[in-house]
Amino acid sequence: xxxxxxxxxxxxxxxxALARAxxxxxxxxxxxxxxxxxxxxxxxxxxREALRIGLSGTPGVGKSSFIEAFGLMLxxxxxxxxxxxxxxxSARSGGSILGDKTRMERLSRAPEAFIRPSPARTQLGxxxxxxxxxxxxxxxxxxxxxxxxxxxxxxSETAVAEMSDxxxxxxxxxxxxxxxxxxxxxxxxxxxxxxxxxxxxxxAAAVRTCADYAGALRLLRRRPEDPEDFPKALTVSAxxxxxxxxxxxxxxxxxxxxxxxxxxxxxxxxxxxxWFAAEVREGLLARLTRDPATCARMAEMTARVRAGxxxxxxxxxxxxxxx
Ligand code: GDP
Numbered sequence: 189x190x191x192x193x194x195x196x197x198x199x200x201x202x203x204x205a206l207a208r209a210x211x212x213x214x215x216x217x218x219x220x221x222x223x224x225x226x227x228x229x230x231x232x233x234x235x236r237e238a239l240r241i242g243l244s245g246t247p248g249v250g251k252s253s254f255i256e257a258f259g260l261m262l263x264x265x266x267x268x269x270x271x272x273x274x275x276x277x278s279a280r281s282g283g284s285i286l287g288d289k290t291r292m293e294r295l296s297r298a299p300e301a302f303i304r305p306s307p308a309r310t311q312l313g314x315x316x317x318x319x320x321x322x323x324x325x326x327x328x329x330x331x332x333x334x335x336x337x338x339x340x341x342x343x344s345e346t347a348v349a350e351m352s353d354x355x356x357x358x359x360x361x362x363x364x365x366x367x368x369x370x371x372x373x374x375x376x377x378x379x380x381x382x383x384x385x386x387x388x389x390x391x392a393a394a395v396r397t398c399a400d401y402a403g404a405l406r407l408l409r410r411r412p413e414d415p416e417d418f419p420k421a422l423t424v425s426a427x428x429x430x431x432x433x434x435x436x437x438x439x440x441x442x443x444x445x446x447x448x449x450x451x452x453x454x455x456x457x458x459x460x461x462x463w464f465a466a467e468v469r470e471g472l473l474a475r476l477t478r479d480p481a482t483c484a485r486m487a488e489m490t491a492r493v494r495a496g497x498x499x500x501x502x503x504x505x506x507x508x509x510x511x
């Protein structure tokens with residue numbers, strides 16, 4: 189593959205080139221991996237910066253509807269929008285919670301938008317890694333906003349928060365007066381909570397739910413680097429479009445604040461550092477499991493540990509000493 193011309197295509201914002209580039213970074217083949225690394229290195233020189241927004245919510249809260257309406261609104265503001273997904277379901281079942289294809293039909297037809305279904309197969313760590321690279325590619329392709337979507341289960345939120353500048357939690361109005369079992373850890377990651385479906389019969393419940401979450405957010409530890417009134421809870425309606433502009437204003441306000449105070453770049457630097465360590469760790473592991481001699485030795489040591497002939501510590505020390 190001609191990496192130079194692919195890089196040029198991506199940098200020119202050509203969506204087909206971008207799609208091919210993402211397929212390349214998602215590939216598990218070793219020769220593809222080195223090309224992917226070359227491509228990412230080449231595109232780093234573009235020095236473009238998108239606003240990376242992580243978006244999480246359980247199935248049914250209206251993520252697709254929200255992204256479609258919000259994405260179209262951004263497009264109407266003259267912005268280019270990319271949508272990526274980290275779907276933890278593909279890891280185990282092969283199925284997809286984020287039922288990709290038919291979603292966001294109008295947004296996917298907009299020439300200013302790019303929607304990429306979540307990569308299938310491999311474990312979550314692998315999916316998250318490749319999605320992070322896809323984010324970098326979208327950024328190099330000149331998109332102004334990259335939305336990274338995930339469902340509210342498992343570890344996918346953490347992975348998405350670690351590749352985003354802002355993290356948004358989407359909720360639906362609660363029936364009763366209980367908070368919807370949102371894990372504290374996820375609440376703590378959120379910069380903005382949006383209670384969707386604030387329209388028609390659901391509006392009053394949405395306003396109540398929003399007030400409940402606003403109260404809950406005030407009880408969480410404050411982030412000294414953010415303005416005092418963040419994290420915030422707002423109501424929106426993907427159906428009527430109400431509140432979407434306000435949500436965008438808040439996202440920009442927070443991003444601008446962080447830029448002005450150096451927290452934006454600091455967060456990215458910390459993320460890059462963590463991803464670098466993860467790459468090395470996973471690369472090492474992959475190398476270990478690919479090497480037949482090491483695999484044979486692992487099998488032998490495993491048997492000896494199981495038989496009680498060696499301690500786990502001793503066996504591990506022997507393996508590591510061999511490297
Ligand atoms: P996802 O599973 O989180 O992607 O949710 P969807 O976008 O597929 O929406 C789930 C259901 O909620 C669908 O029936 C939508 O029509 C409905 N829905 C989504 N957004 C809104 C909204 O703002 N208001 C109302 N009333 N319904 C909505």
